[in-house]
Amino acid sequence: MAINPIKLTSLAGAAGCAAKLGAGDLSAIAFPLGKLFDTATHPNLMVGLAEPDDAAVYKLNDTQAVISTTDFFPPVVDDPYWFGAIAAANAMSDVYAMGGEVLMAINLCAFPASLDLAVLGEILRGGAEKVQEAGAVIAGGHTIMDEEPKYGLAVTGMVHPDRVLTKGGAQAGDALILTKPLGAGVITTALKQGKAHEAHVENAMKIMATLNREAARIAQQIGVHAMTDVTGYSLLGHGREMAKLSGMNLHIKTDELHWMDGVWEYAEQGIFPGGMGRNRSFYGKWAQFADEIDEKTCKLLFDPQTSGGLLMAVAYDQADMLLQTLIQQGIDGQRIGEVAEGEGLIIVE
Structure with a gap:
């Protein structure tokens, strides 16, 4: 299927991670939530909102802990395949920052109804091949309509509880x-x-x-x-x-x-x-x-x-x-x- 050329970045209000909510605003919003889910109440929650890090870590047993994270953003480049690959690499990076390996991922997409669906296909292909390169699998996803395209992943990883890096x-x-x-x-x-x-x-x-x-x-x-x-x-x-x-x-x-x-x-x-x-x-x-x-x-x-x-x-x-x-x-x-x-x-x- 031929893809009509489009400048994806022209549809984005901000490029990539520059679209993140400001750190000060985010801290003010998230701080009260950390008190609801602190490690004293949830002892297996090794890393959570109380002391924000790159990803959440939850201890399953003495040898396994699950890492959970998500990241998505508007187009950072114009090429849909490269946008997908970059967004996927960025989302999985938080698992690596915690010292873990990626197990699986779920696609998160927002896409304009006016755009050729072949563009979305290329974005997803870029993400899928990057997840495959990581030795992991994409197991599902969720897509909504939005005038500003967005793509990323919800990622699950694993790490030994004694080898978590913060x-x-x-x-x-x-x-x-x-x-x-x-x-x-x-x-x-x-x-x-x-x-x-x-x-x-x-x-x-x-x-x-x-x-x-x-x-x-x-x-x-x-x-x-x-x-x-x-x-x-x-x-x-x-x-x-x-x-x-x-x-x-x-x-x-x-x-x-x-x-x-x-x-x-x-x-x-x-x-x-x-x-x-x-x-x-x-x-x-x-x-x-x-x-x-x-x-x-x-x-x-x-x-x-x-x-x-x-x-x-x-x-x-x-x-x-x-x-x-x-x-x-x-x-x-x-x-x-x-x-x-x-x-x-x-x-x-």
Whole structure:
């Protein structure tokens, strides 16, 4: 079936994870719910709303815990197949961030009645093949009509209860490792504005569609202390969450960060997603910037990522082994800073 060409991003109010509700608003809404379902009342709920993390974890027995998460968003790219693949990789990433493996997924779709159904078929095919790559299955789904297309997954994973990784385990002296380059929000915003170079978009699509599965497996093998995935709340936002839950400060070295091709070109043109401003407004109060950090760099550090990399805190003497193993597997590992005693701040140098 031929598909009529359409610019999917023109139908989206925001691109990918930049469409997330602001962190401050979400925290205010979710906080009371955490009190209803705390771990004292539900002792098998290992990770829930009381201490928000990347996914929920529920202990089944001494050797098995189930991981549950969901994620969906409007089109982040124009190609329906790649949109599906990126959305699926992004949704499964939360399971990997908790140290688990994906077992199965359920499609979540919203689709305009006016669009060719072949477009939806390509979105679903992209998602299905990405889930298949993860060694999991799609077992069902739910689709509604909506003028703005949306796609994602509800994902179920498994992990040993003793091997759950959270944001809250970072220790003083740990090295910070990141596994993907930054800048997805800027690239996808440039695409939505019709200003992105095709080569930059293709490079970004491949990065966003890359599973975090192998990086998470290596993290478990080495034995990292804490882990989270860097998505819509930016490197500094998700870093702040790790710092807060660990009771530590994170020191970020901007010279060590890797960026997607084209990011600085678009930043020079003032192309930033709206989510950047929301992230900066909420998380900026916990960030301290060295005098030499310019305004563009500051904005880029709050750039909302879609299907971003894993941020890991690992013992100093294991950092080189972790980096070497990641790089050997073709993963863009970067040593971007360290953990220090503190009170939940992000120190940008």
